[in-house]
Amino acid sequence: MIYLKNYLTFLVIITLTLYSCKKDVEIIEEKDEGxxxxxxxxxxIDGPRYAETWGDNSHENIPYLAKTIKLKGIVNTNFFNNGFTYTLPGHLALSTGRYYPIDNFGGELPPFPSIYQYYKQTYPDKNCWIISSKDKIELLSNTSESDYNNKYLANTDCGINGLGSGYREDSITTYNTINILTNEHPSLVLINLKDPDTWGHANNWEKYIESIKKSDEYINEIVSLIDTNPYYKDKTTLFITNDHGRHEDAYGGFQNHGDNCEGCRHIMFFGYGPDFKKNSTIDTRYELVDIANTTAKLLNFNLPNSNGIVMEELFEKNN
Ligand SMILES: [Zn+2]
Ligand SMILES: [Zn+2]
Structure with missing residues (x-):
């Protein structure tokens, strides 16, 4: 009898052990793809032309990006805004995976949720921030869609003092970005630097070029923080792109933007992080909405109703 009891106990232990091993394997497989x-x-960077960033072979306006930061990641020379080439529609496209002609003057909430809301819904304890020189970018933290309206909101630091307060200088946005990353440890962040667009509209070529160079410096400051802060080092993916370009010279020149010309559509793309190829250049045709899907894959949350795709060619494993 005692022998039988021991034997039964033995069977139970073996069964439990086998079951728990199997479960462990399943959990690891479920979690991510490594x-x-x-x-x-x-x-x-709001509104520089590709011709003044990666499209210029001298890269004289983006020396930090082209000389040092490039070694860490991957440039795509064939990246486009295929929707509406204005500020809010451009930011909306990369934040939702959808092209939609949202009012560019800030009078309308996005009709569908963004990656920021889906991320906060999936990971309520994580911090998510929208930090922007242009106050109107704050609208992307919310949506008019009833299931998500006023829910899962990102923190925002936009414009002089929030929506309706006006634009502020990129130097302040960079300073605030450094403070927020250092103190709040957000895991999903959108940053808007506005000056190239502002000086383009002012038809001031010198200031337009100078502000692209300034953006490159600000990015270098943010990259330095990412590469040294223990919360971000070796576990952070950075995307650097534009919401839109500006007209080619044959379509009105650098002062304005907003149509289908190559100058307005063709934008810069650079990405780096622990999962991406290093010191690489690709020419796979990707577009703004694909940033939303790639972010959702990297951070492991669902992004329903997006028209974008995951940019698989960026990933190291596809080498
Ligand atoms: Zn503009
Ligand atoms: Zn144009």
Missing amino acids: LKTENVIIII
């Missing part, structure tokens, strides 16, 4: 990214930071 991705190392825990944070995603997206920097938008």
Whole structure:
């Protein structure tokens, strides 16, 4: 009898052990595909032309990006805004995976939720921030869609003092970005630097070029923080892109933007992080909405109703 009891106990232990081993394997497989990214930071330089960034072979306006930061990641020379080439529609496209002609003057909430809301819904304890020189970018933290309206909101630091307060200088946005990353540890961040667009509209070529060079310096400051702060180092993916370009010279020149010309559509793309190829250049045709899907994959949350795709060619494993 004692022998039988011991034998039964033995069977129970073996069964439990086998079951728990199987469960462990399943959990590991479910968790991710071995991705190392825990944070995603997206920097938008508002409105420089590709011809003045990566499209200029001298790269004289983006020396930090082209000489040192490039070694860490991957440039795409064939990246486009295929929707509405204005500020809010451009930011909306990369934040939702959808092209939609949202009012560019800030009079309308996005009709569908963004990656920021889906991320906060999935990971309520994580911090998510929208930090922007242009106050109107704050609208992207919310949506008019009833299931998500006023829910899962990102923190915002936009314009002089929030929506309706006006634009502020990129130097302040960079300073605030450094403080927020250092003290709040957000895991998903959108940053807008506005000056190239502002000086373009002012038809001031010198200031327009100078502000692209300044953006490059600000990005270098943010990259230095990411590469040294223990919360971000080796577990953060950074995207650097534009919301739109500006007209080619044959379509009105650098002062304005907003149509389908190559100058307005063709924008810069650079990405780096622990899951991406290093010191690489690709020419796979991707577009703004694909940033939303790639972010959702990297941070492991669902992004329903997006029209974008995951930019698989960026990933190291596809080498
Ligand atoms: Zn503009
Ligand atoms: Zn144009």
